Amino acid sequence: MAKSARPVTIERPSPADERPAWSRVGIVAAVGFVLGVAWPKLAGVNVGPNVPGDLKPQAEATASAAPTAAPAAPTAAPTAEPAAAPPPxxxxxxxGPGKISRCWDKKNKKVSDCGALLLDPVAVPKLQSLAECPSALGLAGKLTLTIEIDxxxxxxxxxKNRKDKTTIPTSTVTGILQCxxxxxxxxxxxxxxxKYRHYTVQYGLTFYPPGKAPEEAAAGSGEGEDAAGSTTSEAEAGGTGVVTWDxxxxxxxxxxxxxxxxLVRGTKVKIVGRRNEWYKIExxxxxxxxxxxxxGL
Incomplete structure (x- = not known):
């Protein structure tokens, strides 16, 4: 006699049975954190790239600096006078002062008393510019130059003044003359x-190398012939004047x-000197x- 087959039973899970077991998920996550993150730190294992050797001190200093540190208190102003500034x-x-050694009139006749010549405003800046002459760089010494004007x-x-007893080498003097x-x-x-046609003027120059010029530099004095006159920064003038501008x-x-x-209009002044378009007044x-x-002149 044949056996009767057992009926097939199909069980359908309920929605509650399909929900994940959160307790198991939590356990798996905790184990993963311990193995992946906590364990290397506890064991001293570095799982990332190292800081390059030349940047490591800078990185450590940046990491150790306190971001909220208060700024240092300003230091008190010094009470002592500052040291004198070094020479430029x-x-x-x-x-030095210009000295007229000779002069001639329109008939080319030598004059014994040449008086004063308003030459300094245009000549002195030219002479001072010799500091930039390549032959004068680093030079220390005195030199007298003669300027012949027609x-x-x-x-x-x-x-170069013929009677100048300079210690500057001849080659250097030649270079300065060219400049x-x-x-x-x-x-x-x-x-x-x-007043006259032809003048010969001497200027004494003193050269100071970089950083050696004294605060009150002594002006060089021209050597050579006796003076027949002198240069000046202003011409002689006299008389009175009245202000014509408001x-x-x-x-x-x-x-x-x-x-x-x-000075207001109508003010009377005394004229004591002149330099081109300007008058010196008192x-x-x-x-x-x-x-x-x-x-009004």
Whole structure:
């Protein structure tokens, strides 16, 4: 007799049975954290790239710096006077007073008394520029230069004084003379009032190498022939004047000088000197320079 087959039973899970077992998930996550993160740190194993050797100290210093640290308190201002500033680190040329050794009139006759010549405003800056001459770099010593001026032919020559007892090497002197000739090639002679045709003028120069120029540098003195006159920064002038502008500015030096006084129209002044288009005046306790247009001149 055949056996009867058992009926097939199909069980359908309920929705509650299909939910994940969160307890098991938590256990798996905890084990993964211990194996992947906590264990290397506890064992001292470095699982990332190392900081390059030359940047490691900087990285450690940055990491150890406190980001919220308060700024250091400012230091108290020093009570002692600051040290004197060192001499300028450049070549310096100090120009001595100009001395006229000879002069000739329009008939080429030598004059014994040459008087004064308003040459310094145009000549001294040229001489000071010799500090930039390649032959003068690092030079220390004294040198007398002679400037020969012919106002009729408008010629200027720069030569070495024959009686100058300089210790500067001849080759260096030659280089400085070449620089001097270039500097005086465009001398504005029209700005120099002159009484005679031809003048020979001497200027004593003192060269100081970079960093050696004293705070009050002594001006070199020209050597050679006896003086028949001298150069000046202003021409002689005299008389009186009256301010014709509403306001005339009185300056310490011509053109760009500090304003030392203001004069109203009608103010009378005493004229004591002149430099090109500017007059040196005196009024009360004030002395300064006024443009000629302000005096109606």
């Amino acid at each position: 680190n450049k070549q310096t040329v100090v120009v 106002f009729k032919d408008k010629e200027v020559h720069v030569v 001097g000739k270039r500097a005086f090639a465009n001398l504005p002679l029209e700005e120099v009032p002159n 306001t005339a500015l009185v300056r310490k030096v011509p053109k760009d000088g500090t304003v030392v006084a203001r 009024t009360g306790s004030k002395t300064g320079w006024v443009y000629r247009g302000a005096l």
